[in-house]
Amino acid sequence: MPDVLRQIGTIARALDSISNREFQQLALSKGQYLYLVRICEQPGIIADRLAAQLQVDRTTAARAIQKLVTQGLVEKRAAINNRKNKALFPTVLGQRRAQVIERENQYSNQVALTDLTATEAEQLTHLLTKVSQRVTADWQTVKAGQSRPY
Amino acid sequence: MPDVLRQIGTIARALDSISNREFQQLALSKGQYLYLVRICEQPGIIADRLAAQLQVDRTTAARAIQKLVTQGLVEKRAAINNRKNKALFPTVLGQRRAQVIERENQYSNQVALTDLTATEAEQLTHLLTKVSQRVTADWQTVKAGQSRPY
DNA sequence: AATGTTTTGTTGTAAATACAGCAAAATAAC
DNA sequence: GTTATTTTGCTGTATTTACAACAAAACATT
Numbered sequence: 001m002p003d004v005l006r007q008i009g010t011i012a013r014a015l016d017s018i019s020n021r022e023f024q025q026l027a028l029s030k031g032q033y034l035y036l037v038r039i040c041e042q043p044g045i046i047a048d049r050l051a052a053q054l055q056v057d058r059t060t061a062a063r064a065i066q067k068l069v070t071q072g073l074v075e076k077r078a079a080i081n082n083r084k085n086k087a088l089f090p091t092v093l094g095q096r097r098a099q100v101i102e103r104e105n106q107y108s109n110q111v112a113l114t115d116l117t118a119t120e121a122e123q124l125t126h127l128l129t130k131v132s133q134r135v136t137a138d139w140q141t142v143k144a145g146q147s148r149p150y
Numbered sequence: 151m152p153d154v155l156r157q158i159g160t161i162a163r164a165l166d167s168i169s170n171r172e173f174q175q176l177a178l179s180k181g182q183y184l185y186l187v188r189i190c191e192q193p194g195i196i197a198d199r200l201a202a203q204l205q206v207d208r209t210t211a212a213r214a215i216q217k218l219v220t221q222g223l224v225e226k227r228a229a230i231n232n233r234k235n236k237a238l239f240p241t242v243l244g245q246r247r248a249q250v251i252e253r254e255n256q257y258s259n260q261v262a263l264t265d266l267t268a269t270e271a272e273q274l275t276h277l278l279t280k281v282s283q284r285v286t287a288d289w290q291t292v293k294a295g296q297s298r299p300y
Numbered sequence: 301a302a303t304g305t306t307t308t309g310t311t312g313t314a315a316a317t318a319c320a321g322c323a324a325a326a327t328a329a330c
Numbered sequence: 331g332t333t334a335t336t337t338t339g340c341t342g343t344a345t346t347t348a349c350a351a352c353a354a355a356a357c358a359t360t
Contacts, residue, residue, distance in 0.1 A: 001268075002275040005165060005259045009184075011282050012162030014205040014289035015155060017318085021292055022300070030317075030346055034159075048308055055164040057348050062309070064346080084308055084355040107300035109155045111288055115280040118151075124281075125152040127274045130265040132161050138261055139164035142171055150172070150257035167348085180316055180347075198338055210317050212339070217316095234325040234338055 004131070015108055022104055026097050027071070031064050033101045036090070039065075039074055040098040044087040046079075055139055073097060154281070165258055172254055176247050177221070181214050183251045186240070189215075189224055190248040194237040196229075205289055223247060 020030045028036070038050055051061035065088065068074040073094035079085040090098060113121050138148060170180045178186070188200055201211035215238065218224040223244035229235040240248060263271050288298060 001259065001263060002271055003259055004262060004271070004274055004278060005255055007275065007278040007282055008158055009162050009166065010205045011278065011285050012159050014285045016159065017205070017207065018289055018292045018298075020318090022298070024319095046308075055160045055167070057167065058308085059310085059349080060347050063348095066310090067346095082356080086309075104300045105155055107298065108285075108288070109151065109153055111284050112154060112281045113151060114284050116277060120277055121152055121154070123273060124154055124277045125157065127266060127270060127277075128154060128157040128161065131262045131274075132157055134261050134264050135161050135164045135168075135258075138258070139168055142168045148168075148172070148257065150254045170348090174349095196338075207318050208338085209319080209340085213316075216340090232326080236339075 008131075011112070015112070018108065019101075019104065023101065026100060028097070028101075029067070031060075032068060035061065035064050036068055036073060036094060037098050037101050037105070039068075039088045040090045040095055043089045046085050046087060050088070052140075055136065057143075068094070158281075161262070165262070168258065169251075169254065173251065176250060178247070178251075179217070181210070182218060185211065185214050186218060186223060186244060187248050187251050187255070189218075189238045190240045190245055193239045196235050196237060200238070202290075205286065207293075218244070 019033055023033050034054055034056070035050060038053065039045060042050075047062050047065050048058055050065070051058045054061065065074060069076055073091055075089045075091055076086040077089060079087050113124075116124065142148065169183055173183050176183075184204055184206070185200060188203065189195060192200075197212050197215050198208055200215070201208045204211065215224060219226055223241055225239045225241055226236040227239060229237050263274075266274065292298065
């Protein structure tokens with residue numbers, strides 16, 4: 001059984017630190033880009049849902065989003081028939097920034113796939129989807145306080 | 151061109167936070183497990199080399215390793231014919247801890263690959279290796295202060 | 301309807317993370 | 331051999347990250 005854990009970790013760290021560095025030009029600090037693009041793609045989403053989607057700690061996501069609000073890139077609005085949830089929406093400025101992020105992400109994705117054929121790239125996503133499902137399940141249990149039998 | 155960036159990021163974050171949580175039982179704080187296993191596998195390695203290998207910021211790695219030293223899990227020794235480099239070695243206690251980490255990592259890897267056949271798993275590593283090479287190259291340039299044409 | 305459970309937002313807090321920048325040693329270039 | 335460049339370790343510092351814990355709202359159970 002080959003090791004994919006380490007490979008995935010290394011690639012992810014590299015891509016994340018590249019993005020974080022590049023988005024300093026947009027006055028975005030570490031991690032913020034993640035949330036901003038997603039909010040643009042899924043306007044109205046709430047923080048907890050976004051955190052679960054990104055597999056990020058709730059409070060980490062909440063604080064990062066709060067900062068986006070302070071910076072005027074995102075808005076929180078009370079949900080229509082719900083006094084608890086706060087729906088997230090990008091501002092016009094936020095949308096502009098998100099376009100740059102999207103472009104950069106696409107570029108990075110392109111670089112990552114440079115040496116793969118089209119079919120290989122499809123295979124890769126397909127396999128990663130399967131991996132993701134299993135890992136997500138474990139993440140949820142562990143985050144919920146349960147322990148794994150390793 | 152399918153998106154693999156996000157998939158890789160999500161999987162990596164999930165696995166990392168699972169590990170960090172589980173290793174609290176070993177009194178290891180966020181990130182430390184990464185360095186400890188590698189030092190055990192490559193005794194005598196220096197901090198900068200390890201950081202490059204893991205694709206982690208130099209100073210982040212340095213501080214994490216320093217904490218491992220303080221905790222008595224790792225030792226720094228002056229290199230034989232070199233007054234600058236500090237070679238890293240695990241202590242006996244460090245090696246014991248590393249065994250648990252290794253077991254956990256193998257378990258996570260196993261979980262991740264549950265739904266893949268043996269050949270699919272091989273394919274996946276093969277593809278990830280190709281991805282890794284390209285991404286590593288970009289990481290090095292960006293970390294060195296150069297910018298990419300996205 | 302009343303009670304118990306889950307979800308969501310939020311804060312306090314300790315720690316990791318990553319930037320810039322320094323000095324000393326090592327290596328490369330001349 | 332001397333000078334320039336790179337490597338390595340380290341520190342100061344601002345910020346993010348993630349834990350625990352709380353309250354209020356929503357939802358589920360009876």
